[in-house]
Amino acid sequence: MAETYDADVVVIGSGAIGANAAYELARLGKTVIILEAGSRIPRWKILENFRNSPRKNNFNDPFPNARWAGTSMDHSYLENTGSFDYRPGMVKVVGGTTWHWVSACWRFLPNDMKMASVYGRGRDWPISYDDLEPWYCRAEEALGVVGDNESDQSGAGGDKPFPPRSKPYPLQPEGTMYFTQRTRKRLEAAGFNFVHEPNARVTAPYDGRPQCCGNNNCMPVCPIGAMYSGIFHVDHAVNAGAKLLTESTAYKLEKGEGNKIVAVHYRKPDGSDHRITARYFIVAAHAFETPKLLLMSDVANSSDQVGRNLMDHTGMGMFYLADEPLWPGRGAQQQGGFANFRDGPHRMHHSAFRHQSSTWVPNYSVAENLISQGIFGKELDRRIRHDAARWVEVVTYLEELPNPANTVRPHATRRDGLGLPTLTVNYNVSNYIHDAAPHVLSDYDKMVQTMGGTYIRRDNGLQNRDHVMGSVIMGENPKDSVVNSDCRTFDHHNLFLATTGVIPAAATVNPTLTGVALAIRAANIIAREI
Amino acid sequence: MSCNTNPTQKSSTFLSKTYTEILDRRTFLRSALIAGMTISVIRGAGSHARADDTRLQPGPKLPPVAFGRVSAVLTDKNNLNSTIAQRAYTALVATDSHFPEKLAALYHALESSNIKNSEDFMKSEPYRDQALLDTAKAITKAWYLGHSGTPDSHDIHDNAHYIAFSQALMYQPTLDATIVPSYARAGLNYWVNPPLTIATD
Numbered sequence: 001m002a003e004t005y006d007a008d009v010v011v012i013g014s015g016a017i018g019a020n021a022a023y024e025l026a027r028l029g030k031t032v033i034i035l036e037a038g039s040r041i042p043r044w045k046i047l048e049n050f051r052n053s054p055r056k057n058n059f060n061d062p063f064p065n066a067r068w069a070g071t072s073m074d075h076s077y078l079e080n081t082g083s084f085d086y087r088p089g090m091v092k093v094v095g096g097t098t099w100h101w102v103s104a105c106w107r108f109l110p111n112d113m114k115m116a117s118v119y120g121r122g123r124d125w126p127i128s129y130d131d132l133e134p135w136y137c138r139a140e141e142a143l144g145v146v147g148d149n150e151s152d153q154s155g156a157g158g159d160k161p162f163p164p165r166s167k168p169y170p171l172q173p174e175g176t177m178y179f180t181q182r183t184r185k186r187l188e189a190a191g192f193n194f195v196h197e198p199n200a201r202v203t204a205p206y207d208g209r210p211q212c213c214g215n216n217n218c219m220p221v222c223p224i225g226a227m228y229s230g231i232f233h234v235d236h237a238v239n240a241g242a243k244l245l246t247e248s249t250a251y252k253l254e255k256g257e258g259n260k261i262v263a264v265h266y267r268k269p270d271g272s273d274h275r276i277t278a279r280y281f282i283v284a285a286h287a288f289e290t291p292k293l294l295l296m297s298d299v300a301n302s303s304d305q306v307g308r309n310l311m312d313h314t315g316m317g318m319f320y321l322a323d324e325p326l327w328p329g330r331g332a333q334q335q336g337g338f339a340n341f342r343d344g345p346h347r348m349h350h351s352a353f354r355h356q357s358s359t360w361v362p363n364y365s366v367a368e369n370l371i372s373q374g375i376f377g378k379e380l381d382r383r384i385r386h387d388a389a390r391w392v393e394v395v396t397y398l399e400e401l402p403n404p405a406n407t408v409r410p411h412a413t414r415r416d417g418l419g420l421p422t423l424t425v426n427y428n429v430s431n432y433i434h435d436a437a438p439h440v441l442s443d444y445d446k447m448v449q450t451m452g453g454t455y456i457r458r459d460n461g462l463q464n465r466d467h468v469m470g471s472v473i474m475g476e477n478p479k480d481s482v483v484n485s486d487c488r489t490f491d492h493h494n495l496f497l498a499t500t501g502v503i504p505a506a507a508t509v510n511p512t513l514t515g516v517a518l519a520i521r522a523a524n525i526i527a528r529e530i
Numbered sequence: 531m532s533c534n535t536n537p538t539q540k541s542s543t544f545l546s547k548t549y550t551e552i553l554d555r556r557t558f559l560r561s562a563l564i565a566g567m568t569i570s571v572i573r574g575a576g577s578h579a580r581a582d583d584t585r586l587q588p589g590p591k592l593p594p595v596a597f598g599r600v601s602a603v604l605t606d607k608n609n610l611n612s613t614i615a616q617r618a619y620t621a622l623v624a625t626d627s628h629f630p631e632k633l634a635a636l637y638h639a640l641e642s643s644n645i646k647n648s649e650d651f652m653k654s655e656p657y658r659d660q661a662l663l664d665t666a667k668a669i670t671k672a673w674y675l676g677h678s679g680t681p682d683s684h685d686i687h688d689n690a691h692y693i694a695f696s697q698a699l700m701y702q703p704t705l706d707a708t709i710v711p712s713y714a715r716a717g718l719n720y721w722v723n724p725p726l727t728i729a730t731d
Contacts, residue, residue: 050712051695052695053692054676054690054691054692055681055682055690056711058686059683065686073684075687175718175719175721175722178722178724203718211718213717214709214716214718215711215714216709216712221712223714327707327708329707330721360711361701361708361710363700363701363704364675367674367675368671371667371671371674372667375652376604376605376606376652376666377603377605377606377648377651378648379648379649379652380648381606381702382703384700384704385703385731386731388707388708389704389707389731
């Protein structure tokens with residue numbers, strides 16, 4: 001009897017990574033259903049919510065936190081039991097969490113993917129940079145990435161472009177901010193190597209999006225859609241024939257004959273349960289909800305690594321006043337930073353790290369700092385102008401190693417508004433990161449000294465950097481990995497995972513572009529098999 | 531001093547031809563800064579409002595006269611927006627139910643010591659009283675930061691209440707150089723140039 005299916009492929013999750021997989025499959029002529037737990041919220045409404053929020057430094061605030069679609073800043077939804085409160089931004093809406101990123105689109109370096117072989121720490125990826133390179137090109141075209149084709153992005157200050165590229169960036173970089181011109185000139189003279197951050201804020205009309213005009217609001221929402229968000233590929237996928245089901249929370253992957261996945265069950269806010277069938281399944285539900293779904297379903301876990309090896313680019317940061325007016329806030333929220341320690345032999349001993357300047361309009365931080373010090377009136381206004389012009393914020397990204405004891409799991413007892421388990425994380429920061437901290441602080445001291453600066457705050461402590469990796473780890477060996485180098489689960493031939501949760505070695509760069517590259521590649525593998 | 535209403539004239543005086551910046555005439559304060567005069571706050575929610583202001587509701591509680599007087603002393607501004615004053619007072623009470631008593635104590639202290647402006651305040655006895663100083667900071671933060679309480683970047687539950695955004699006083703001193711976030715007023719790459727005032731900033 002011929003099998004009938006509701007679709008060729010079901011994609012669970014409509015964020016940037018799932019939406020790109022769905023679009024690629026639809027474009028290749030496959031029938032696709034996308035399940036999304038959250039609702040659709042239009043850009044103008046997110047923007048209005050932001051403008052009317054009293055907590056503008058909380059990037060989740062403009063987005064719904066529905067009882068059936070819990071998000072990460074709700075402590076009753078995401079519990080932490082370890083010594084570090086691991087709490088990335090995570091929202092459940094059509095288009096996913098890239099509504100509120102800054103769109104940093106770095107490639108991993110070749111050595112980033114060979115940490116064990118080259119540095120004797122952590123894991124190797126089961127694929128190389130060269131394997132992934134053509135898919136990086138596809139991902140950059142999809143997102144509309146702007147970048148400098150000439151720069152040595154390793155931070156070593158070389159005069160050749162690195163890592164190697166088979167195609168130039170789709171778009172030219174944005175103009176160099178005055179802030180960047182000045183800080184770069186002075187800090188490069190002191191030995192810091194500046195690298196422009198490739199990003200997805202288009203510098204010319206692209207794929208129906210306008211070019212950036214400096215709203216300085218990338219996080220939490222680009223008012224005009226110059227910046228990429230997953231919503232664009234949700235719309236592309238639907239226009240190419242994919243079907244989107246919103247308010248539809250997947251809660252069980254059903255196993256069948258031959259240990260294939262035969263169906264996914266999902267629940268609606270009214271409590272009704274539904275079952276749909278497909279030939280292939282892609283779970284793209286974020287690096288938290290993907291392992292949670294697998295664990296709830298008891299699938300793909302013969303390795304016992306599902307929900308383990310959770311990683312972030314645990315961060316450090318500082319603020320200082322420079323000795324000259326620089327005027328951060330003219331342009332986007334980030335442009336580049338100093339990356340000397342992005343790669344190198346130090347990785348044998350301690351974490352790599354990479355500095356970025358945050359070029360937000362600084363008035364909130366400036367005014368809050370001055371008023372807290374007891375400054376009022378005309379003096380306050382004078383100082384706001386003086387300090388805002390000179391305010392420099394540096395954020396640093398460090399590299400965690402995979403540790404099976406760092407976990408994300410369904411909560412044993414707590415339930416959400418659908419009666420499904422909430423999330424519990426257990427996370428502790430390793431010595432690999434702690435041992436890098438003195439080197440980070442030494443860089444900070446040198447920066448401040450070079451810029452004739454005065455610290456406002458030298459050490460903000462360890463911070464979340466919102467880059468969730470490792471929780472469904474990729475590897476060569478089914479005994480210690482959840483997916484193979486295709487992002488196919490070892491246990492189920494027709495189950496793929498499209499999430500930064502597959503990343504086995506974190507590096508120091510934002511992982512979404514890598515996740516999209518892997519997802520487009522996986523979609524092509526699936527398309528050949530259907 | 532009122533806001534300049536003829537943008538073309540100001541543009542030719544202050545902008546080089548390479549600039550593509552389109553100055554929002556309702557917030558152009560360059561002349562006010564040079565003259566060193568009190569910066570005029572946009573009056574009323576209806577007339578020159580931006581998107582976040584168009585639906586500002588004053589709130590149920592009429593603030594006591596003390597609130598306006600104390601706010602004027604702490605900010606050195608005698609033309610504070612009355613709608614925002616009402617919103618600020620409402621928000622401060624929502625965050626802290628004891629705020630009315632704390633306001634009264636601060637008002638009384640300022641009156642008894644004849645403190646008329648912020649400079650006097652920062653040299654005074656009440657300034658050295660922690661409780662009075664905390665109240666002064668809370669009021670000033672309400673006007674400058676546009677919310678009461680303490681917002682939490684990683685928790686959806688906190689005690690902050692929204693007051694204003696584009697009319698929050700923290701942006702006024704720098705509006706010629708930088709924008710209120712999400713309200714762009716120029717085009718791609720305007721940012722390669724510094725603000726016009728760079729030589730004297």
